[in-house]
Amino acid sequence: MRLTEATAQTPTGTAEKTELLPPLRARDAAGVAADVLLPVLAQGVIVRRPSAMSLAERTGWDRRGVERVRALRDRYGPGPLTVRGRSYALVLDPDDAERVLADTPEPFHPAAREKRGALAQFQPHGVLVSSGPQREQRRRFVEEVLETAQPLHGMADRFTSVVRQEAAELLAGADRSGQLVWDEFDAAWWRIVRRLVLGDAARDDTTLTAQLGTLRQAANWSLLSPRRRRLRSAFLARVRSYVARPQPGSLAERVAAVDAPAGTDRAGQIPHWLFAYDAAGMAAGRALVLLATHPDEADRARAEALEGQPDTPRTLPYLRGCALESVRLWPTTPLILRESTEETSWEGGKLPAGCVLAVYTPYLHRAEPAAPYQDIFAPQQWTGETGRAARGNPALLPFSSGPAGCPGENLVLLTVSTLLAALLERHRYSLASHPQLRPAAPVPAALDHFALRFRVHPAGRGTDTD
Numbered sequence: 001m002r003l004t005e006a007t008a009q010t011p012t013g014t015a016e017k018t019e020l021l022p023p024l025r026a027r028d029a030a031g032v033a034a035d036v037l038l039p040v041l042a043q044g045v046i047v048r049r050p051s052a053m054s055l056a057e058r059t060g061w062d063r064r065g066v067e068r069v070r071a072l073r074d075r076y077g078p079g080p081l082t083v084r085g086r087s088y089a090l091v092l093d094p095d096d097a098e099r100v101l102a103d104t105p106e107p108f109h110p111a112a113r114e115k116r117g118a119l120a121q122f123q124p125h126g127v128l129v130s131s132g133p134q135r136e137q138r139r140r141f142v143e144e145v146l147e148t149a150q151p152l153h154g155m156a157d158r159f160t161s162v163v164r165q166e167a168a169e170l171l172a173g174a175d176r177s178g179q180l181v182w183d184e185f186d187a188a189w190w191r192i193v194r195r196l197v198l199g200d201a202a203r204d205d206t207t208l209t210a211q212l213g214t215l216r217q218a219a220n221w222s223l224l225s226p227r228r229r230r231l232r233s234a235f236l237a238r239v240r241s242y243v244a245r246p247q248p249g250s251l252a253e254r255v256a257a258v259d260a261p262a263g264t265d266r267a268g269q270i271p272h273w274l275f276a277y278d279a280a281g282m283a284a285g286r287a288l289v290l291l292a293t294h295p296d297e298a299d300r301a302r303a304e305a306l307e308g309q310p311d312t313p314r315t316l317p318y319l320r321g322c323a324l325e326s327v328r329l330w331p332t333t334p335l336i337l338r339e340s341t342e343e344t345s346w347e348g349g350k351l352p353a354g355c356v357l358a359v360y361t362p363y364l365h366r367a368e369p370a371a372p373y374q375d376i377f378a379p380q381q382w383t384g385e386t387g388r389a390a391r392g393n394p395a396l397l398p399f400s401s402g403p404a405g406c407p408g409e410n411l412v413l414l415t416v417s418t419l420l421a422a423l424l425e426r427h428r429y430s431l432a433s434h435p436q437l438r439p440a441a442p443v444p445a446a447l448d449h450f451a452l453r454f455r456v457h458p459a460g461r462g463t464d465t466d
């Protein structure tokens with residue numbers, strides 16, 4: 001039986017029995033540290049490290065994490081797996097994950113200590129690290145500016161034209177060289193992000209992105225890294241300067257226009273958006289990998305891209321499904337963290353207050369909870385046309401869920417799907433890096449986006465698999 005019994009002192013001094021979830025055996029806990037925590041930390045939680053990404057891809061490190069957790073689930077059952085005494089617990093059951101994310105911020109608070117330590121480096125007032133009434137007002141403000149509930153943001157007209165302009169410039173280079181490499185893709189992506197978030201004046205402000213990059217590198221070390229106070233002030237002042245002179249058609253314009261109670265720190269919410277848009281760039285590049293290696297899905301995506309008026313905002317459901325699959329297969333937040341504010345009860349026993357619960361998405365997205373698609377690229381599961389809809393499966397959490405779920409999801413899907421449509425309309429791609437991706441083979445657990453390289457052909461010549 002999984003229960004262990006411990007005794008605790010009540011305030012009156014009488015001993016009371018508490019049933020605690022049993023800790024993992026030392027060997028199993030070491031396995032979790034080596035195959036689950038270490039790869040996540042080594043690859044970088046706040047900004048990815050190229051050398052570790054490459055190592056993870058070559059050695060199948062991420063696959064080992066999923067296999068390790070699957071074996072532990074078989075041995076210990078579905079309840080959260082506790083590590084390091086009971087200060088950490090891995091959440092593996094889809095219903096438990098749903099509960100943890102729905103019962104946020106009480107008793108499962110999103111501002112876990114590890115996040116507070118890391119994110120204070122560049123967004124000390126971000127909603128993600130806020131508590132109490134301040135969290136509520138910041139979240140309300142963020143949702144209003146990002147238009148969380150809307151598939152097409154009110155500024156979608158302008159956003160569509162920005163994305164298409166930058167895509168055209170990127171493709172002009174690809175037409176000349178016959179290839180597309182990550183550094184060029186990434187540079188174009190950041191031009192898009194700066195224009196959408198801060199306005200056209202920020203298009204070439206690579207200094208801002210570099211400052212954020214340095215602060216994020218420090219943030220990778222969470223509480224272990226000293227604060228880069230001077231750099232943080234310079235970066236935040238630069239962000240605020242764009243809000244002080246808001247550019248038309250940018251999120252900064254909305255930030256300046258939307259009222260919010262004192263203490264919201266409206267401009268102070270922007271650093272998270274810039275940081276998080278980086279993950280969307282990775283997702284976009286990887287979605288292109290999936291399309292370049294899956295010709296049937298690429299045909300369907302291209303057909304959608306060619307329907308309707310390209311310059312008007314479109315919901316592009318199939319391309320959104322491709323973006324969602326990219327994040328499902330390679331989650332950009334492999335551990336979604338919560339810290340319990342009180343003792344909590346589970347089927348197998350209790351967890352104390354102050355326990356950090358980690359929803360381990362690589363397992364939920366790839367192992368049995370993700371059936372029937374698991375290691376298969378299946379954008380159609382997000383469009384509502386399959387028997388088992390991904391949206392109804394609590395195991396699939398590319399953008400998390402519940403009151404602290406990603407408020408930028410629709411904006412991300414709009415940006416990424418519009419970019420993919422522009423890239424696919426008149427061009428075909430074959431993957432010159434990562435040759436192991438094939439429609440009939442399981443999608444690999446790790447994909448080092450830094451190494452991405454495509455050969456680019458005009459549509460009508462060449463194939464998406466080559």
Ligand code: HEM
Nearest residue numbers: 127128273276277279280283333399400404405406407408
């Ligand atoms: C592929 C791109 C992205 C992915 C996969 C993603 C995913 C996530 C995830 C998993 C969380 C954590 C939620 C939780 O703890 O339950 C989150 C939080 C958040 N995301 Fe995103 N995100 C992306 C891009 C963006 C963008 C571009 C923005 C803004 C423009 C954004 C805004 C936020 C904010 C403000 C939070 C904190 C929410 C809160 O604490 O209430 N995200 N996102």
